[in-house]
Amino acid sequence: MLGKVCGSLTKLQFCRKIYPTTRSSSNLSMSEPVILRVLASSVKIADRAGQIVRDIMAGGQLGIVEKTGKNDLQTEADRSAQNCIVASLQAQYPDLTVVGEEGEQDLSQVPAEWIVRDYEEKALSLNCTDDLSSAKMSDLTVWVDPLDGTAEYTQGLLDHVTVLIGLSLGSRAVAGVIHQPYWNYKNKGGPIGRTFYGLVGGGVVGLNPIPPPEGSRIVATTRSHGTGLIQQALEIIQADTVLRVGGAGHKVMLLMEGQAHAYVFPSPGCKKWDTCAPEAILHAMGGKLTDMKGQTYQYHSQVEHRNSDGVLATAKASDHAWYLDTIPQVLRYHTPGDYQCGQ
Missing domain, CATH: 3.30.540.10 (Fructose-1,6-Bisphosphatase, subunit A, domain 1)
Structure with missing residues (x-):
């Protein structure tokens, strides 16, 4: 037993x-x-x-x-x-x-x-x-x-x-x-x-990484009808297509399989169990996942479970800095919403 x-x-x-x-x-x-x-x-x-x-x-x-x-x-x-x-x-x-x-x-x-x-x-x-x-x-x-x-x-x-x-x-x-x-x-x-x-x-x-298409900007985010910060961030980066899908793992998989360039989520809804596996695999294939401030999340056993500063992930690590530079600090450093990142 x-x-x-x-x-x-x-x-x-x-x-x-x-x-x-x-x-x-x-x-x-x-x-x-x-x-x-x-x-x-x-x-x-x-x-x-x-x-x-x-x-x-x-x-x-x-x-x-x-x-x-x-x-x-x-x-x-x-x-x-x-x-x-x-x-x-x-x-x-x-x-x-x-x-x-x-x-x-x-x-x-x-x-x-x-x-x-x-x-x-x-x-x-x-x-x-x-x-x-x-x-x-x-x-x-x-x-x-x-x-x-x-x-x-x-x-x-x-x-x-x-x-x-x-x-x-x-x-x-x-x-x-x-x-x-x-x-x-x-x-x-x-x-x-x-x-x-x-x-x-x-x-x-078990997965062959595919680069996202050139000449467009496809962004994955929450399925919830994001208002405020989420919508503002999407408008500022001028996404050609917004994929509103569920599951943090699923969103990051879209980056891995070339269906999206970035995952933008300026909200504290995610937890460490949502992002640990996707982050590790994304990094192993040349992508990057951080909080909305560009800081790497910590995953030791005593850390707070909540990802308080949202999620910013890109299929290519080299693209990550562009999103940090383009999304204003007022949006990246202020994440009061609490959407569940699985939605």
């Missing part, structure tokens, strides 16, 4: 000796860098969490509840996917620190079939820079958004939905896994779902 995830922060060493040595932990060489071992396991865990998300939708019992209001929802898929992710990481890495969006979860009844003990072998071959290869388990924090785009999930906008597992080393986002449970779901008879992952300095696996 597993214990509880206390609050949003789980220190997994409190649950050691709960599981016997698993197949993945015995097969993973201790000579492999810790960061690669955790990343390799997270890839397979994200796959399983995505299957749970699909199974719950197919069953029709979403179990929707409001967390802080009608714009901040939680479903049975959020809860169950987080249980799968946290319990699986706990089984393989008892000393790992995990921060999950859904807060306190009772893991005592997690089904055995949800506990992932496998790993993605390809992830172990990623190039690992010296600072990452020397990292210890105690240096890492895993940030989990088990279902990014919950509102879209309940509304049937399934291509906006992702499972996010981000890894930080100290304060830096350095690796991430993004799983799309409903990738290709409109293609009847075809494969459904995909997972890709990346390591800063090591590249990206």
Whole structure:
């Protein structure tokens, strides 16, 4: 049996000796860098969490509840996917620190079939820079958004939905896994779902980055009818096209796949579990994500969960400075709204 995830922060060493040595932990060489071992396991865990998300939708019992209001929802898929992710990481890495969006979860009844003990072998071959290869388990924090785009999930906008597992080393986002449970779901008879992952300095696996089109400016932002600062920012940068989509992971993916040049969100609605994985993968493929002031967010386990100064991300790191220079400080340094970045 597993214990509880206390609050949003789980220190997994409190649950050691709960599981016997698993197949993945015995097969993973201790000579492999810790960061690669955790990343390799997270890839397979994200796959399983995505299957749970699909199974719950197919069953029709979403179990929707409001967390802080009608714009901040939680479903049975959020809860169950987080249980799968946290319990699986706990089984393989008892000393790992995990921060999950859904807060306190009772893991005592997690089904055995949800506990992932496998790993993605390809992830172990990623190039690992010296600072990452020397990292210890105690240096890492895993940030989990088990279902990014919950509102879209309940509304049937399934291509906006992702499972996010981000890894930080100290304060830096350095690796991430993004799983799309409903990738290709409109293609009847075809494969459904995909997972890709990346390591800063090591590249990206499972996704071929595509540069955005030249000669235009396409900007992604919140689905909410942004007024005030958001609308002013969009007008000042003179976006040719504005993509109002859900899910922080989905918005950043638009940059990765060449469908948008920038993600502009001058609002404090996002949390660290929304941005850790996307930031790491975006940086691994040559993009850049910061707050609206151009400052890098910190991801150590004790940091405030809220991204208080919004999000500014660009497909090309070299474009990032233009948005900082063009959007006035009065908009970048004043973010009173609180839209949920998943909307």
